[in-house]
Structures are given as structure tokens and as C-alpha cells.
Amino acid sequence: MIRAIIIDDERLARNELKKLLLDFPEIEVIAEAANAAEGVERIDSLNPDLIFLDIQMPGKTGFDMLSELERAPNVIFTTAYDEYALKAFEVNALDYLLKPVEPKRLADALQKLQLEEDKEPISDHPISVNRSILNEHDQVFVKDGERCWFVKLSDIRLFESVGNYAKVYFGTNKPLILKSLNALEERLDEKVFFRANRKHIVNLRLIEKIEPYFNGGLLLEMKGGEKIEVSRRQTVKFKEMMSL
Amino acid sequence: MPKNVSKYYWLCQVGGWGCIAIFIIVADTTLLKSKAPINLMYIFTAMYVIPGLLSTHLFREVIRRSGWLQMPVEKALPKFLIGILLTCTGCGLIRIGAFDALGLVHTRNIPDFFAELMASTSEYGITIIPWTLIYYFYHYIENSRKQQLDTLKLEALVKELELKTIKAHINPHFIFNALNSIRALIDENPARARKAVTELSNILRSSMQAEKLETVTFEKELNIVKDYLALEYIRFEERLQVEYEIDEDTLDQPIPPMMLQTLVENAIKHGISRQVDGGKVKIVSDFRDHYHELLIVNTGALNGNRNIDGFGLSSTKNRLQILFGQKANFDIREVDGNTVQARVLIPVDGSK
Numbered sequence: 001m002i003r004a005i006i007i008d009d010e011r012l013a014r015n016e017l018k019k020l021l022l023d024f025p026e027i028e029v030i031a032e033a034a035n036a037a038e039g040v041e042r043i044d045s046l047n048p049d050l051i052f053l054d055i056q057m058p059g060k061t062g063f064d065m066l067s068e069l070e071r072a073p074n075v076i077f078t079t080a081y082d083e084y085a086l087k088a089f090e091v092n093a094l095d096y097l098l099k100p101v102e103p104k105r106l107a108d109a110l111q112k113l114q115l116e117e118d119k120e121p122i123s124d125h126p127i128s129v130n131r132s133i134l135n136e137h138d139q140v141f142v143k144d145g146e147r148c149w150f151v152k153l154s155d156i157r158l159f160e161s162v163g164n165y166a167k168v169y170f171g172t173n174k175p176l177i178l179k180s181l182n183a184l185e186e187r188l189d190e191k192v193f194f195r196a197n198r199k200h201i202v203n204l205r206l207i208e209k210i211e212p213y214f215n216g217g218l219l220l221e222m223k224g225g226e227k228i229e230v231s232r233r234q235t236v237k238f239k240e241m242m243s244l
Numbered sequence: 245m246p247k248n249v250s251k252y253y254w255l256c257q258v259g260g261w262g263c264i265a266i267f268i269i270v271a272d273t274t275l276l277k278s279k280a281p282i283n284l285m286y287i288f289t290a291m292y293v294i295p296g297l298l299s300t301h302l303f304r305e306v307i308r309r310s311g312w313l314q315m316p317v318e319k320a321l322p323k324f325l326i327g328i329l330l331t332c333t334g335c336g337l338i339r340i341g342a343f344d345a346l347g348l349v350h351t352r353n354i355p356d357f358f359a360e361l362m363a364s365t366s367e368y369g370i371t372i373i374p375w376t377l378i379y380y381f382y383h384y385i386e387n388s389r390k391q392q393l394d395t396l397k398l399e400a401l402v403k404e405l406e407l408k409t410i411k412a413h414i415n416p417h418f419i420f421n422a423l424n425s426i427r428a429l430i431d432e433n434p435a436r437a438r439k440a441v442t443e444l445s446n447i448l449r450s451s452m453q454a455e456k457l458e459t460v461t462f463e464k465e466l467n468i469v470k471d472y473l474a475l476e477y478i479r480f481e482e483r484l485q486v487e488y489e490i491d492e493d494t495l496d497q498p499i500p501p502m503m504l505q506t507l508v509e510n511a512i513k514h515g516i517s518r519q520v521d522g523g524k525v526k527i528v529s530d531f532r533d534h535y536h537e538l539l540i541v542n543t544g545a546l547n548g549n550r551n552i553d554g555f556g557l558s559s560t561k562n563r564l565q566i567l568f569g570q571k572a573n574f575d576i577r578e579v580d581g582n583t584v585q586a587r588v589l590i591p592v593d594g595s596k
Contacts, residue, residue: 009517010421010424011481012425012432012478012479013428013479015432016424019431035520037520056417058518080416080420080421081417081419081420099421100420101424
């Protein structure tokens, strides 16, 4: 059973979608929300497997809402017609449905979702243990200007502090998110993400090379070619962790 | 074009200097009754005309290469003066040198040389100053004519484009949302769904007709807007309140098609749809001091929103002025903290 929330500011649009979803018994609509604020609240309290998200909403857009979430659930966007949003989709091939929704497209989107779930069942990592710590299988939604991405934490090799922002390195992209490195460190799994120095958090699984450096420190070369210095104090910790 | 211009230039150049040559010969033989041998007179004439022709051609190259014609007059004038002086002096020097080489006149001592140079230079001034004036003014007139033509062409193009694009403008976002709402209504409220289909057809039909018309009556446009708002009410439900304050006498007034519609659409898009609790749209139509005044008042704020200067609104004023003259006006402002008012003023016939 997939537990879903519908977020759309129009009652009729929510009803229409619910009606369409009656044909898919594996989807259970557990709640609805009429704006971004309600959406965040429902997602936090109900922890759904899937959300249907309208982009144009009063107050905040669907994209804004997603970038506020600590961890992004599976999302299927719904939009009437919006050049700005469509551009974001084209760039990143996020899954989206155009309203009025074609039942066939809905079926395709849900099937795609099911396939991904089969690869990594959600139940694999018990949600109840500690919800405030992000698992490496969790995905985050990153929005930088017009571009947006869903990124698995396991694909992120590096966080770099830039003022109040953090630069997120994955693939060939490095967008900025409005989160401090300290806040990130608290939420990230310390077995995977390591604070190398004041400015960097690295993904231990995506290190290419480790070399000794001045003052008994270390120099890490990431898979993307970035060279990160490990401060002397952190080097001790790093060696402890790696020797385990 | 450049080939043609250069042909024309050479025709003038050769023709002009040829005339001067003929004039000198004729004047020398008939008026002054010069007794100099005829072939010597030809040499004298050639010694004037050939340096003149060559040096003015060189002068033209300099003018063209350094773009003096494109400069403002006050900047170009000193350059032209110096240019003329140098050209004339150059010609004078060539002539003196040529005479000397041919053994006709020797000006070997310095006072004689300077006297001869001064004389030669001023003689050339008589032809080269007019040459420069003709050259300059020809291009001056040509340039300003071309500029005028370009400006006119551009203005016409802009007007045409603006009218076309504004008229064709109906938000696809609205159409698809309306269709989605209607689909949901088909089960929930079939009667309302049928009415909604009629309303949507009206809007689509009038937006297509708008391409062909310059103006429509306010009544016709208002009916479209009423249909539009009825459809938006289906979407927004209790979040949208609508109020009309229409002076019946204004119903016959002409207005540009789809203009009120665009403004109301903006009021919904930038006003109501951004308010979590919704708001109100009010349409007022009235006469005020020889003007037909239309007000579109909605809940919302401008807060420096860049969309306000965007295409729809900034071109509304242009469109009004193209159709109704400079007296027509459009503005948009925040009335109090949470209300935006767009105002259209169209002069009533007879007061234009």
C-alpha cells in the first residue's frame, strides 16, 4: 500500500485526482492540503510515501515547499500549464502530470514509481528509528534558480559552506541551498558524511584518494576531482573511523 | 548599393573637375584673352585639376575611414577645417613642385616660395571648400532621410507586433485549469459543468475574434469578463469574491478587445491566486470629466513585483494610445496596504 497526500489549492482538482486514483487500489489517499504550509504540516505528521503536488499555489509554490522539506518524499507534480515549471521538468526529467490528467499517464507515472520502490524497498530502512537523521537512501529536493533536482544523499559527494549557503556537489552540478553547514551536519548520517574541516562535509563513500598533507593532516581527493583538506584535529577522528 | 554610390561619386568627381578645367580654359582664352601658347595653358589647367582631383579623393578616404560624417557637427567641424587646410596646402605644394620640375616657374628663394604657396593654397580653397560643403551636406541630408525612414518603419512594425501579440494573449494556464475544473464538475454538478463549457467557449471565441477587431463595445467585453470570472469562481470557490459597479451608459463605449480581460486575469493571477485566504475583484466603469474610466480593483500587493512592468501591463498603455490618442492613459498602483488598483482612461468621443 502506498500512502499518498494530494496538495493542490483547488478543491475540484483534488477531487478529480482522487476520483482518478480510485482505479489504483494500491494507492491510499491519506490526506489533502490546500497550500504549501498545510502540505509541510501533513507531510511532517503523516510521513507519506508519495505526494501529488501542484506547482502554482497561493503563498508558496510547490517547488518552494519541497525545498523546505528535510527529506523529499516521492513526488508526482501536477500542473495545468506553466512554462516556468515545464522548463524545470525538461531539464531534470522529474515526473509530472498535466491537468486535466490523462488516466494512462497517471498509470505510467505510478508504475514507474513502483519499479523504483522494488529496487530499494522503503521498508529496508526502518523509518521509526530516528527520523531526524537522514539516511543515505533519502532524497532531497534542491532548487537553484530555475533548475531543480531530486538528489539521493548517496550521490552527493561534498557540501561546501558559502556564507549562509551550502554548495551541494553531485554529478556535474553544484547548486546552492539555503542551509548552514552546521545545520546539515546535525541531520546527516555521520557514518557516511564526515566534517573534514570548517568549510567542507564529504561523503566517505565517494572518496577517490587519500594523501598525507602538511602538519599531519590529510588531503582527500573526491570522485569529482575536488581536493579537500582534512584539518589536523579531524584527521585523528578520520583515521579512527576508517580503521574500524 | 555601395557600388552604385561609388559610381555616382566618380561621375560627380570627374564631371565637377572637368567643368572647372573647361571653365579655366574658356575664361583664360575668351575673357582674359591670354596670349600664352595653347598647350602651355592645358598644362597649367591640368596642374590645377589633377592635384585637386587626387587630393579630394584622398580627403574623402580620410573622411570615410575616420567616420567624420557620423560625428556630431561640433566635433566634426574642426576636423573638416584642418582637413581642408591640409588638402589645399598639399595641392599647392604639388603644383609648385610640378611647375618646378617641368621648368615652367622656379620659386627657389624662400619669400617667393611662401608667397606662391599662399596663392596656390587659396586658389585651391575656392574649389575645395565648396567641394567639402557639397560632400558634407549631401551625406547629411541622406543620413537624416534614412534615419527618418528607419524610425518610421520600426514604429510601424512595433505597433503591429504589439497589437497582434496582446490580442492573441490568453493564458493557457487558465484554459487547462478551467478544463480540469469542468471535468470534476461533470459528476458533481452536471448543470454547472454544462454552463461552464458555454462560458469557456465564449471566452475562446472572443479571443479569436479579437485578432480581427480594433475595438469592441464595453458591454461585449464585460460579458466575456463575467464568463471568465464565473469560471475562475469554479476554481477558487469561496476564495474569490466579485463585485461590479457599472454605469449603464458606459456600455456602448468602445474599448480594445481583450484588454479588460487581460487586466482582470492579471488581478486574479498576481492578486487573488497568491492570497491563501483569497480576496475580492471589483470592476468599476463610469464617466469622469470627458473620460470613460475603468477601474479594476483587487486584493493583493505590488511589492515591487517585476511582472507589473511585464509585457501585459506596460503595453496596455501603448495600445490605448495607439487607438485613442495621447490623452488615453493607464496606470496601476497600490491603494492601501492590501489593494491594487488598475485604471484605464479613454477620452470620450468629441473631446479628442
